[in-house]
Amino acid sequence: MAKKFELNEMEVWDGNYAASQALRQAQVDVVAAYPITPSTPIVEGYGAYQANGYVDGEFVMVESEHGAMSGCVGAAAAGGRVATATSSQGFALMVEVLYQASGMRLPIVLTVVNRALASPLNVRGDHSDMYLGRDSGWIQLDAFNVQEAYDLTLCAFKIGEDLGVRLPVMVHQDGFTTSHKAQNVRPLQDEVAYKFVGDYVPVDDMLDFSRPVTHGAQTEEDWHYEHKAKQHKALMDSREKIDAVFAELKELTGREYKRVETYMMEDAEVAMVALGSTVETARLAAKQLREEEGLKVGVIAPRAFRPFPFDLIRDAIDMSKDLKAVVCMDRSSPGGAMGTLFNEISASAYGTKNRPIITNYIYGLGGRDFAIDEAKRIMKEQKAHADAGYITTEIQQFSGVRGPKLGFFKTRRN
Amino acid sequence: MSKGLQGTDKRGILELGAEEKIGWDAVPQGVVLHSFEGEIGNTAHLKPEEREYSQFNSYIASVASWRVIKPVYNRDICIDCQNCWVWCPDTSIISRDKQMLGIDYDHCKGCGVCVEVCPTNPKSLLMFTEATENDDALAGWPEKKKKAKK
Numbered sequence: 001m002a003k004k005f006e007l008n009e010m011e012v013w014d015g016n017y018a019a020s021q022a023l024r025q026a027q028v029d030v031v032a033a034y035p036i037t038p039s040t041p042i043v044e045g046y047g048a049y050q051a052n053g054y055v056d057g058e059f060v061m062v063e064s065e066h067g068a069m070s071g072c073v074g075a076a077a078a079g080g081r082v083a084t085a086t087s088s089q090g091f092a093l094m095v096e097v098l099y100q101a102s103g104m105r106l107p108i109v110l111t112v113v114n115r116a117l118a119s120p121l122n123v124r125g126d127h128s129d130m131y132l133g134r135d136s137g138w139i140q141l142d143a144f145n146v147q148e149a150y151d152l153t154l155c156a157f158k159i160g161e162d163l164g165v166r167l168p169v170m171v172h173q174d175g176f177t178t179s180h181k182a183q184n185v186r187p188l189q190d191e192v193a194y195k196f197v198g199d200y201v202p203v204d205d206m207l208d209f210s211r212p213v214t215h216g217a218q219t220e221e222d223w224h225y226e227h228k229a230k231q232h233k234a235l236m237d238s239r240e241k242i243d244a245v246f247a248e249l250k251e252l253t254g255r256e257y258k259r260v261e262t263y264m265m266e267d268a269e270v271a272m273v274a275l276g277s278t279v280e281t282a283r284l285a286a287k288q289l290r291e292e293e294g295l296k297v298g299v300i301a302p303r304a305f306r307p308f309p310f311d312l313i314r315d316a317i318d319m320s321k322d323l324k325a326v327v328c329m330d331r332s333s334p335g336g337a338m339g340t341l342f343n344e345i346s347a348s349a350y351g352t353k354n355r356p357i358i359t360n361y362i363y364g365l366g367g368r369d370f371a372i373d374e375a376k377r378i379m380k381e382q383k384a385h386a387d388a389g390y391i392t393t394e395i396q397q398f399s400g401v402r403g404p405k406l407g408f409f410k411t412r413r414n
Numbered sequence: 415m416s417k418g419l420q421g422t423d424k425r426g427i428l429e430l431g432a433e434e435k436i437g438w439d440a441v442p443q444g445v446v447l448h449s450f451e452g453e454i455g456n457t458a459h460l461k462p463e464e465r466e467y468s469q470f471n472s473y474i475a476s477v478a479s480w481r482v483i484k485p486v487y488n489r490d491i492c493i494d495c496q497n498c499w500v501w502c503p504d505t506s507i508i509s510r511d512k513q514m515l516g517i518d519y520d521h522c523k524g525c526g527v528c529v530e531v532c533p534t535n536p537k538s539l540l541m542f543t544e545a546t547e548n549d550d551a552l553a554g555w556p557e558k559k560k561k562a563k564k
Binding site for chain 1: 431435436437438439441443444445446447448449450452453454455470
């Protein structure tokens with residue numbers, strides 16, 4: 001029986017500590033982990049709780065992140081509640097096994113502290129690793145601050161382990177800006193948190209010797225497609241469960257989460273779409289622009305990056321009848337394309353009444369600071385597009401990069 | 415040799431790829447395949463032919479078509495040493511109460527390990543092409559080899 005951890009009503013935690021406390025409170029059975037900056041303190045924390053009797057579980061040290069996720073897959077197939085943490089290169093090394101975990105329908109929780117991908121080598125935060133996971137079949141939840149990193153990690157177990165879902169879940173937080181930033185957090189007491197998450201219910205567990213089972217079977221052209229279709233359906237259907245778990249958390253804590261978070265979108269003329277800690281920067285910028293210049297700016301933030309909330313984004317864009325321009329902020333080098341948010345938001349917006357002008361900014365790569373003033377400049381630029389009725393700049397631009405202005409594609413105007 | 419003892423009733427009855435093609439909504443979640451129908455109870459103590467294998471168990475399936483050469487077993491020479499049974503990588507040597515009964519041709523891949531490890535002179539197992547009838551193979555079995563004089 002694990003010892004109870006005394007917690008104050010209000011604690012000062014950083015994002016990593018918040019995630020590790022959530023792993024402890026969920027009484028994770030197995031953590032197989034390999035350390036990497038900036039996510040190391042999450043699994044280090046679990047290891048300490050385990051060693052000091054605050055959690056009944058196993059900490060498995062492995063030789064790589066590929067081994068870490070493989071260990072998680074094995075432990076989850078065996079029938080345990082399983083979690084780990086990683087970032088950047090470690091995430092990239094896990095990718096092969098991420099697809100195995102989701103295809104095998106194993107509800108592993110992966111706390112991802114977002115960090116840039118080499119080369120050049122960089123330990124700071126951007127969303128390259130989060131985007132790398134976007135087709136992996138995992139549910140991807142995005143925390144914008146420390147409290148959310150804690151709350152969403154608890155939710156992740158409850159969502160992924162639901163018998164109607166049975167999918168692995170990533171909880172993303174921004175490297176350093178969230179993971180190493182101390183903030184006030186209101187944690188749940190141990191018994192309340194565990195009751196919220198609930199007991200783990202194993203499915204087809206390999207440790208059930210009365211029903212021998214094969215996990216990870218091979219299928220070829222005659223079966224593979226059906227399994228992938230069923231998996232995609234489960235991921236799409238997880239939307240309802242995510243909503244239900246968020247509602248339960250609200251009941252318990254008063255803190256409300258939605259798959260798409262909107263901020264002052266009711267009367268917005270201009271909107272910024274962002275992920276991660278940038279959402280809070282954008283909200284401040286929008287608030288200030290409203291107060292200082294009367295510019296009606298709103299912010300749209302996908303809380304669930306996967307399953308992508310196609311319909312809710314559509315609703316958010318049509319929330320204000322005056323919305324004319326939307327800028328999508330992508331914190332990942334798009335590698336010869338428009339940014340991911342731009343592409344996905346544009347696809348949703350195509351079916352809206354407003355059909356706003358949509359532009360794309362690449363920003364903040366490798367932890368480059370994205371300040372409120374720059375957010376305000378970009379918002380005002382969108383207002384200029386809206387007033388002109390066309391995109392007055394390149395459609396994709398780079399924010400905060402030194403050297404000559406960098407942008408691609410222009411609106412066709414004959 | 416009793417056919418029942420070799421468990422041919424359920425063995426190799428399913429050609430791979432001949433199973434019913436169910437849709438995405440009916441396939442098992444997570445490509446999980448159960449080896450047996452229901453709970454296994456004391457299955458470990460049952461002979462293969464007595465077990466309730468599921469349709470996903472390879473015991474039910476035939477992979478005979480994967481083989482190009484086959485071992486043929488000669489009862490008249492065999493000393494029941496069980497070497498082939500121990501070494502067969504596909505549990506395709508059928509033996510009961512330490513008596514060698516024959517080859518499971520539904521699962522044997524024709525690797526020839528059983529022939530390699532057979533200690534008799536001549537060997538009690540030899541490889542022949544798939545097309546060779548077992549009776550013809552047995553009729554032309556080689557004679558005992560004399561040891562080379564030193």
